[in-house]
Amino acid sequence: AKSDSDSGYRLYDANLKDPRAERRALEGALRSAHENRELELFYQPILDIATNRMWGCEALVRWKHPTKGMILPLQFITAAEESGLIGPIGDWILEEACRTAMTWPLPLAVAVNLSPVQFRSRDVFASVRQALDASGLPARRLILEITESVRLTEEATATLRRLKALGVSIALDDFGTGYASMSYLSSFPFDKIKIDQSFVRAMMDSPDSRAIIKATISLANDLKMSTTAEGVETEEQLAALRQAGASQAQGYLIAKPMPRDAIAAFIAEAQNA
Ligand code: C2E
Ligand code: CA
Ligand code: CA
Numbered sequence: 001a002k003s004d005s006d007s008g009y010r011l012y013d014a015n016l017k018d019p020r021a022e023r024r025a026l027e028g029a030l031r032s033a034h035e036n037r038e039l040e041l042f043y044q045p046i047l048d049i050a051t052n053r054m055w056g057c058e059a060l061v062r063w064k065h066p067t068k069g070m071i072l073p074l075q076f077i078t079a080a081e082e083s084g085l086i087g088p089i090g091d092w093i094l095e096e097a098c099r100t101a102m103t104w105p106l107p108l109a110v111a112v113n114l115s116p117v118q119f120r121s122r123d124v125f126a127s128v129r130q131a132l133d134a135s136g137l138p139a140r141r142l143i144l145e146i147t148e149s150v151r152l153t154e155e156a157t158a159t160l161r162r163l164k165a166l167g168v169s170i171a172l173d174d175f176g177t178g179y180a181s182m183s184y185l186s187s188f189p190f191d192k193i194k195i196d197q198s199f200v201r202a203m204m205d206s207p208d209s210r211a212i213i214k215a216t217i218s219l220a221n222d223l224k225m226s227t228t229a230e231g232v233e234t235e236e237q238l239a240a241l242r243q244a245g246a247s248q249a250q251g252y253l254i255a256k257p258m259p260r261d262a263i264a265a266f267i268a269e270a271q272n273a
């Protein structure tokens with residue numbers, strides 16, 4: 001989320017005027033946050049639209065700061081990327097998400113976001129395999145979400161192919177928001193397209209947004225990819241998405257992201273429903 005990078009340092013600017021000192025302060029705080037286990041994963045349910053059952057969950061990182069409270073990823077992911085901390089933090093996120101999914105009462109899928117920096121500077125394949133081995137999670141239950149900001153070089157594409165060969169699925173996140181969505185889609189056989197919430201938010205008022213959603217779903221079907229609509233907040237949107245043929249829905253209508261214990265209870269309840 002490059003557009004959010006400017007907000008990344010505001011956390012620490014209250015008493016620091018020098019932007020570089022400010023940045024070092026945030027990086028230092030983030031480093032100790034990782035060491036002190038202040039980072040936590042929340043999980044947001046994803047609904048299978050056709051069956052009305054839970055399909056899986058997306059893992060979303062949070063920073064539980066001892067004095068500043070809960071900090072959202074857009075405020076620290078950029079700093080994590082620029083400092084290189086996204087390497088160890090990203091590895092922790094992968095393993096933690098896989099281990100948590102292993103504790104769920106149903107064998108649902110878990111989706112994990114990958115930063116472009118993890119892709120560039122890390123042996124992502126080794127990190128994923130390590131997370132699967134350590135947790136025992138079957139590869140078919142893991143979905144990796146990447147955005148267009150991951151450059152699909154020959155090397156990156158080869159890594160994605162190896163991951164798919166392991167059984168892991170690859171989703172294209174935030175579809176439609178970048179400048180090259182179409183050409184990007186043709187450079188790799190993604191398993192899933194995640195339709196950005198900006199289109200879902202606009203769909204009831206804007207025929208154009210509705211048209212884009214329908215075209216995306218039809219394109220995905222032709223390419224044998226499934227679709228998840230993000231940011232679904234109303235029954236009206238869900239009904240329209242069902243009619244348009246979207247595979248899955250994710251958003252506050254179904255549930256907000258929640259901590260590890262709450263998601264286990266949510267899944268157990270869904271199982272009994
Ligand atoms: P994303 O991958 O597009 O994640 C979806 C975001 O939409 C989440 O924000 C989620 O809380 C929010 N959301 C879900 N449903 C609704 C809804 O109905 N309405 C609205 N208004 N928002 C909804 P969050 O958790 O703040 O994450 C923001 C972004 O930070 C993510 O966007 C992703 O790009 C990044 N991120 C989150 N967790 C991780 C992570 O573990 N690793 C990496 N590399 N990036 C992460
Ligand atoms: Ca995502
Ligand atoms: Ca998204």
Ligand code: CA
Pocket residue numbers: 001174
């Ligand atoms: Ca996003």
